[in-house]
Amino acid sequence: MSKLVSSGLSKWFGDLQALADVNLTVEDGEFVALVGPSGCGKTTFLRTVAGLEAADEGAVYLADKKIEGPGRDRGFVFQQDSLLPWRTVMENTVVGLELAGRLDATETARVRKLLELVGLAGFENYHPRQLSGGMRQRVNLARALAIDPKVLLMDEPFSALDAQTREIMQTELQRIWEEGRKTVLFVTHQIDEAVFLADRVLVFARRPGRLLEDIRIDLPRPRNMATKRRPEFVALVDRIWRLIENDVRESVLVEKI
Amino acid sequence: MSGKAQSVVKKQGLAPWQISLLSVTSGLFVWQMISDYVIANPLFLASPLQVVKALMRLIETGELWKHVYTSGIEFFAGYAIAAVIGICVGLLIATSAFAKHWLQPWISGFYATPTVALGPLFILWLGIGVWSKIVIVFLLVVFAVIINTEAGIRSTSERYLEMMRAFGATPRQLFFKVSLPSATPFILAGLKLGIGRGLIGVVVAELFGSRLGLGRLIGASADSFNMPELFAAVSILAASGIAMNSAFAWLEARLVPWTKD
Numbered sequence: 001m002s003k004l005v006s007s008g009l010s011k012w013f014g015d016l017q018a019l020a021d022v023n024l025t026v027e028d029g030e031f032v033a034l035v036g037p038s039g040c041g042k043t044t045f046l047r048t049v050a051g052l053e054a055a056d057e058g059a060v061y062l063a064d065k066k067i068e069g070p071g072r073d074r075g076f077v078f079q080q081d082s083l084l085p086w087r088t089v090m091e092n093t094v095v096g097l098e099l100a101g102r103l104d105a106t107e108t109a110r111v112r113k114l115l116e117l118v119g120l121a122g123f124e125n126y127h128p129r130q131l132s133g134g135m136r137q138r139v140n141l142a143r144a145l146a147i148d149p150k151v152l153l154m155d156e157p158f159s160a161l162d163a164q165t166r167e168i169m170q171t172e173l174q175r176i177w178e179e180g181r182k183t184v185l186f187v188t189h190q191i192d193e194a195v196f197l198a199d200r201v202l203v204f205a206r207r208p209g210r211l212l213e214d215i216r217i218d219l220p221r222p223r224n225m226a227t228k229r230r231p232e233f234v235a236l237v238d239r240i241w242r243l244i245e246n247d248v249r250e251s252v253l254v255e256k257i
Numbered sequence: 258m259s260g261k262a263q264s265v266v267k268k269q270g271l272a273p274w275q276i277s278l279l280s281v282t283s284g285l286f287v288w289q290m291i292s293d294y295v296i297a298n299p300l301f302l303a304s305p306l307q308v309v310k311a312l313m314r315l316i317e318t319g320e321l322w323k324h325v326y327t328s329g330i331e332f333f334a335g336y337a338i339a340a341v342i343g344i345c346v347g348l349l350i351a352t353s354a355f356a357k358h359w360l361q362p363w364i365s366g367f368y369a370t371p372t373v374a375l376g377p378l379f380i381l382w383l384g385i386g387v388w389s390k391i392v393i394v395f396l397l398v399v400f401a402v403i404i405n406t407e408a409g410i411r412s413t414s415e416r417y418l419e420m421m422r423a424f425g426a427t428p429r430q431l432f433f434k435v436s437l438p439s440a441t442p443f444i445l446a447g448l449k450l451g452i453g454r455g456l457i458g459v460v461v462a463e464l465f466g467s468r469l470g471l472g473r474l475i476g477a478s479a480d481s482f483n484m485p486e487l488f489a490a491v492s493i494l495a496a497s498g499i500a501m502n503s504a505f506a507w508l509e510a511r512l513v514p515w516t517k518d
């Protein structure tokens with residue numbers, strides 16, 4: 001199975017400890033959200049899982065294999081969509097398969113289905129500049145899904161979107177995830193987004209960046225707009241917010257200096 | 258920006274090309290008036306109508322064709338060699354630190370030097386035929402292409418490279434699938450810059466010594482105070498410069514449409 005395990009993970013940038021002894025396990029098919037104040041190492045953690053940063057201590061294991069570098073068993077959805085402007089939607093989506101030399105008629109047909117799944121049927125030949133922000137993030141997601149990864153790594157994928165588009169994308173992501181039930185690590189600043197989407201919310205603290213709390217979200221699925229008004233939902237958001245409140249204040253003040 | 262400019266144009270009820278046409282026509286009209294009534298001396302200034310007549314005469318005698326042909330060969334040969342070598346060297350120094358440090362002093366030096374000034378030297382070495390001109394055009398164009406190509410590769414967005422790395426791209430794939438396409442607008446800009454520089458090279462090199470060519474025609478007309486012919490030759494150079502620049506604009510719109518906004 002493709003369990004993800006972070007064991008004793010630490011990471012320094014010079015004198016700054018970005019991650020301190022992070023231990024956690026993500027089960028196969030679980031949707032896990034990471035929240036925490038700015039600078040607590042969420043991106044660093046995700047990049048380490050992606051193999052874009054090397055661990056200083058400890059390691060991350062995917063399906064019992066130590067992660068040593070980037071690989072196509074992990075799909076990254078970037079905060080800024082990073083779509084290549086000279087490629088069409090289709091060409092952008094298949095880029096991972098193309099790099100692996102795995103692009104053939106069967107795969108192309110599968111990616112076409114995938115674009116349908118993320119709601120982009122008919123836009124295959126558009127260029128990124130012809131798309132709205134929400135559509136670009138859908139391509140960003142489809143590109144990661146196209147390589148059929150074991151784990152989907154998402155770093156604040158909706159933060160550049162307006163509030164309405166964001167709500168829609170949350171519901172859409174849930175729907176897409178229900179189709180494949182991939183393991184997801186989802187970083188966000190929006191606590192209600194984390195609670196809405198995740199099976200578990202991992203709360204990080206800063207200085208040094210570490211795992212503070214692991215909170216199970218047992219709200220029934222599929223969740224919808226009404227879920228966000230349920231008392232359990234509000235109570236969870238409130239509880240997480242109180243966990244990081246002090247840290248967030250501090251980080252905002254520090255950043256102002 | 259451009260949206261605002263367009264709305265202003267709309268209010269005047271004229272298309273952009275109509276405005277440009279109007280501008281050129283009135284410019285020609287003023288020129289004609291000045292040469293008819295202010296400086297009515299063809300030794301100093303030729304009127305547009307005299308220029309057209311001179312042009313017709315040059316076409317009829319077949320003289321123009323010989324000059325255009327010679328200059329054309331010189332320009333295109335020098336330009337084509339410079340484009341190929343410039344792109345290759347630019348790519349090389351953008352990817353190899355050794356090549357970069359080895360070649361950089363020469364490239365910076367030559368780019369900053371007005372190489373046309375070396376024209377007499379090349380004529381001495383290579384004779385007054387086309388080869389000395391080809392070399393001068395080459396030198397004027399090649400460094401602009403090298404510098405732009407290198408800048409293009411170096412300015413590749415780290416975000417794109419990182420994204421491709423996350424998807425497991427090899428260094429080779431990064432180069433061909435990210436750096437090269439993202440450098441294309443820069444390479445085209447370098448080639449475009451080269452057009453003007455190359456045309457200057459042809460004319461100046463021919464003025465230094467030649468038997469045929471538009472530069473030679475300009476020199477000869479100046480010596481005999483034949484202003485209409487001089488202006489005729491200059492007009493042809495201007496027209497070919499404009500034509501090549503428009504061709505590049507067209508090419509840019511097709512090859513690198515993403516840079517337009």
Ligand SMILES: Nc1ncnc2c1ncn2[C@@H]1O[C@H](COP(=O)(O)OP(=O)(O)OP(=O)(O)O)[C@@H](O)[C@H]1O
Binds near residue numbers: 038040042209
């Ligand atoms: N490449 C780097 N070099 C030096 N320091 C870095 C680097 N990347 C991150 N850091 C530092 O590590 C700490 C954690 O950064 P990280 O980007 O992981 O935080 P984050 O939780 O994702 O923050 P945000 O919520 O603002 O995105 C920060 O203090 C940051 O300044």
Ligand SMILES: [Mg+2]
Binds near residue numbers: 044155
């Ligand atoms: Mg971050």
